[in-house]
Amino acid sequence: MLDYDLGARGEKSLYEYLYQRIRDDIVSGAIGAEEHLPSKRGLAEHLGVSVVTVEGAYAQLVAEGYVKSRPRSGYFSARLPRQVKRGLPQDGRAPEPALAVSPEPRIDLASGEPGPEAARLWSQALRQALVSEPEAECFSPAPAQGTERLRSAIAAYLRQTRGMDVDPGCIVVGAGAQVLDTMIVQLLGRDLTYALEDPGYPRLTRLYNACGVQRVAHVPLDADGVQMAALEATAADVVHIMPSHQFPTGRVTSISRRYELLSWASAAQNRWIVEDDYDCEFRLAGRPVPPFAGMDAAGRVIYTNTFSKSLGSALRLAYMVLPAELVGRFTDELGFYSSTLSSVQQVALARLLETGDYERYVSRMRKRARERRDALVDALLSTPAAPCMRVEEADSGLHFVLAVECSRSEKDIAAALLAQGLRVAPLSDFVTVPDNAPQVDGLRRFVIQYASLDATAAEEAATLFADAIG
């Protein structure tokens, strides 16, 4: 049994001290690799502390990868790479890059995953579908575009929340946006130039390359959206944009730029706009920005959206709305595919939409996101470093851009913060072509995703941030 003198913990909390002692023993080898650790209850009794204390310590060890939890077997020490064993840094913090499993930062402002409420909502929806819906519906193969029931539910939801008049026959559901993007390439072709916003999602470049697209171009942004002259210069056939809330800049494509883009799309054969509306539900002030697809009289816009921001990306729930010309092409050329979304998932999602549970959940989540954003912005602007900070595009979705005046580089600041347990993403991480970096004012910029941040963490994050740039 693990024996630790908890009286020697100084000012540390019991759980933190216990976590550190076990971690040090795993790193030093005092606890061997793959060793079965005592049960939580057993260790708590042995040390005379509460089970909650041991749970806290174990959870932290699991989160950082020192310990693995195996269902029905308990907890085991991890097998660490050799270099970890060299020793811990003097401040007692984990040597991050050397670990097989990269440790989770204590506060993560670089991830957009929703909290446990999303998991509970989906868990309930799945169980209800399995219990209350016909077995034949949950377990019959779905056609390529997805079940009619789910597509009708999505169409109704789009009508209600986005003002879009969509025929369910134009909708295709799939196991995540990446699957749909892959299908878009199969539909539109590879001998084309696909233009992407830059900064944007570097993964999209990789996806289009993996799909065999002949040329992927990167177009810089101005305040109105993607720069038209630069877009024209790429000779692009397809442009993939996030007009409601560009990631990472947070910008909204202006109405005039939208019409310029529609003109661009109509000016030649086989030009298409892929509208990625990934977090449209989370505009935090005013009405949601109307989707591009609703203005698209010529039928050149492919509208795509996911449930990743609201329900979590682990669920792989996404859909697209095809313009008329592409619906027939989809049926002819890709109609042989099976839907990539299991029928049970389709029934569960349809139920959530039909009952209104999803919409109510989203509006709770939106309210909380607003509170969390306010708490974080307030905390940031209450630090001594406030005069060097500017919060940009805070209203348009689940992230904002924090611009700071600082002599250190973005990457240096991010690395320093990560060492303190706070993860933030430099805006420059999302730039593919260096010349496209939008900041001409010398400010350092960070993409701040705050959806899962509680008030205490907001204070701590703000203090760490202020210290790092001070």
Added chain:
Amino acid sequence: MLDYDLGARGEKSLYEYLYQRIRDDIVSGAIGAEEHLPSKRGLAEHLGVSVVTVEGAYAQLVAEGYVKSRPRSGYFSARLPRQVKRGLPQDGRAPEPALAVSPEPRIDLASGEPGPEAARLWSQALRQALVSEPEAECFSPAPAQGTERLRSAIAAYLRQTRGMDVDPGCIVVGAGAQVLDTMIVQLLGRDLTYALEDPGYPRLTRLYNACGVQRVAHVPLDADGVQMAALEATAADVVHIMPSHQFPTGRVTSISRRYELLSWASAAQNRWIVEDDYDCEFRLAGRPVPPFAGMDAAGRVIYTNTFSKSLGSALRLAYMVLPAELVGRFTDELGFYSSTLSSVQQVALARLLETGDYERYVSRMRKRARERRDALVDALLSTPAAPCMRVEEADSGLHFVLAVECSRSEKDIAAALLAQGLRVAPLSDFVTVPDNAPQVDGLRRFVIQYASLDATAAEEAATLFADAIG
């Protein structure tokens, strides 16, 4: 000053109505380009509403680009491109093309879906995962290859049931075999010739074409498997085969042909064998045929399998085992993808494999399949038409081939049976190149899938069949 009758707003909020009226006036030209709009306070007083209402409307108009705010000057309408003036959003979408829905037959011998027991098993597995497994595991995003837990469970299962020694690090799980086939093309490349067995799955031809493969070739079969001379003649780089139980012929690739295929794969750079082991669990007599991948010392075989035959194709559960050379390539080139299988599904499937529930279920199902095959074969051979019938390849999986002597064509017989409520698939439906049709004996052949057929239906099916060819 802008004059609007706010009483006409119906159920809309004041600010939303005001926003829409101003937007419509800008779009219609009633408010000209670059026109100076009234101040927020001035307009609020004029309309008798609060300043907050006007602020809300203006903020929305600014966010969407209809209005620009200029510091110390106030608000101005935007200059919109001409096209906008045509009118507000229109719907250009088409209704779904009318689908040819074929009537549901009473007895379906052309479908390989398992029965309700599969649905119950999966339903239980999903619910248990949601109730008993850590929420973090069910709802955290999974890496491109799938969760380590599921891959370990699959490796253990392959070791136990197929005698394969597979490293979990070589396994990739995905939402159905089609998703994995798409990834195989992304991994191996499109500037290659992919050879398929003919007869085979016509959908595979469509899939490889949709993925942009340069050339898809069709290779005839002989009694040992794919014909080597014909394969060489196609100059194929990749051959996709079903060696354990070819669909639809039911043939097993002989051991000598397997070695010839491995020699073929090693004889040139970048040659690959895709082994599709789709119903290996259901060999009904003797030992299961060992997988090709187990003989593959040179590492040229990509092993693929699904849970569609056992648990149902609506679940979208599949995996592949990559040879060493391709694992690194996968990580480098496709590692950016999210797993297409939701984490809940991965946990549920891992549980089924770990507990042994899956293996026990498969062995019950295999026993029942044998009984059903026997019942159907007995019923067929008890009809007056028995002398004109021959059952081929009845031991190797969940279907056999029924060869009959008859003057009517395969398609005529199938159409006559469908009119009676019995669906059977002519073997010729699976032939792509007419010269590759294997029957040189003048017999008509049908692919008979019996997994979901009960004893009463077997009698009826046999009688109908005998009548149709009599």
